[in-house]
Amino acid sequence: AMLILTCPAQLQRLEGALRRSLPLALPVHGAVMNMNRGNPGDFEAVVDAWPDFHAVPIPAPQVPADDCYMNMHAAFYRDLGAYRALLESPGALHWDTAFHIFGGARGGGRWGGQGSGTQGAETGVQCLLRLTDAPPCRLDPGVRVGSLSPAHADLLDATWAYGGNAWSRRYLADMVARFPSLCLLTATATQPLCWVLLDPFGTAAHGYTLPTHRRRGHMRALTVLAARQAQARGFPAFGHTAPDNRPMQRLQERVPRGWREH
Numbered sequence: 001a002m003l004i005l006t007c008p009a010q011l012q013r014l015e016g017a018l019r020r021s022l023p024l025a026l027p028v029h030g031a032v033m034n035m036n037r038g039n040p041g042d043f044e045a046v047v048d049a050w051p052d053f054h055a056v057p058i059p060a061p062q063v064p065a066d067d068c069y070m071n072m073h074a075a076f077y078r079d080l081g082a083y084r085a086l087l088e089s090p091g092a093l094h095w096d097t098a099f100h101i102f103g104g105a106r107g108g109g110r111w112g113g114q115g116s117g118t119q120g121a122e123t124g125v126q127c128l129l130r131l132t133d134a135p136p137c138r139l140d141p142g143v144r145v146g147s148l149s150p151a152h153a154d155l156l157d158a159t160w161a162y163g164g165n166a167w168s169r170r171y172l173a174d175m176v177a178r179f180p181s182l183c184l185l186t187a188t189a190t191q192p193l194c195w196v197l198l199d200p201f202g203t204a205a206h207g208y209t210l211p212t213h214r215r216r217g218h219m220r221a222l223t224v225l226a227a228r229q230a231q232a233r234g235f236p237a238f239g240h241t242a243p244d245n246r247p248m249q250r251l252q253e254r255v256p257r258g259w260r261e262h
Helices: 006-019 026-035 079-089 152-161 166-178 219-233 246-254
Strands: 003-005 043-049 055-058 070-078 100-107 112-116 126-128 145-146 181-188 195-196 237-241
Touching: 003 006, 006 026, 006 043, 026 043, 026 055, 026 070, 026 100, 070 079, 145 219, 152 166, 152 195, 166 195, 181 219, 181 237, 195 219, 219 237, 219 246
Parallel strands: 070 100
Antiparallel strands: 003 043, 043 055, 055 070, 100 112, 126 237, 145 181, 181 195
8 A cells, every 4th residue: 555644743753764774775764754844846645554654755746757867866774575565556656657766675685776777877876974073074164054056957957967858957956955065165256166066855966166277175075064964954864876987985984973875
């Protein structure tokens, strides 16, 4: 059976249960946390049973069938059979669309980005928690911290390895409008030189530094600041990193008191 949780008390209880299953439940936990804080991602929480659930898929909101950027789902399951049964339930997943599922299983199993359709981009995961020992971040004189705006969507899209089309630009503009972000700007520039953007699952998924501003500690400073802001809001701090992005992986490995899952 497919049950949709709509009661605030149920969603709060689900959040607590998922927190006890971290890190495997990270994407679903982040989606449910956002649902309990205004639901900026317009998600619904689906379970196979309540309160003793075995699978929790978070289906994407209604988007065009060929929009593989916005068509993102999250999932956590304790029983593979229950999870498969939910996915096969009428209306649970539109198999004729392009989509991504982020999730994993308790008790084993790899988790990360899984693509279907036109994207199919593989991502690794690095988790950062308990950053209280991180030293203060020092920025270059004349560099200040700000937030991204939809007006920056063109720059984000042009510098994203999976961007360069109308769907990707729309996705990035929507993420900036709905979810937290951080960027670094100079005193006179309106375009950021470095940025980090969270996605609907609370994941730091879009970090980038302009080539002319690299090797100055900008991304490390933003990584620590974003993690502290996430934790101040009660969110675990974690991020997606492409398997071949060794500089970003090394940066995250140097952040003090972190734990990681590749």
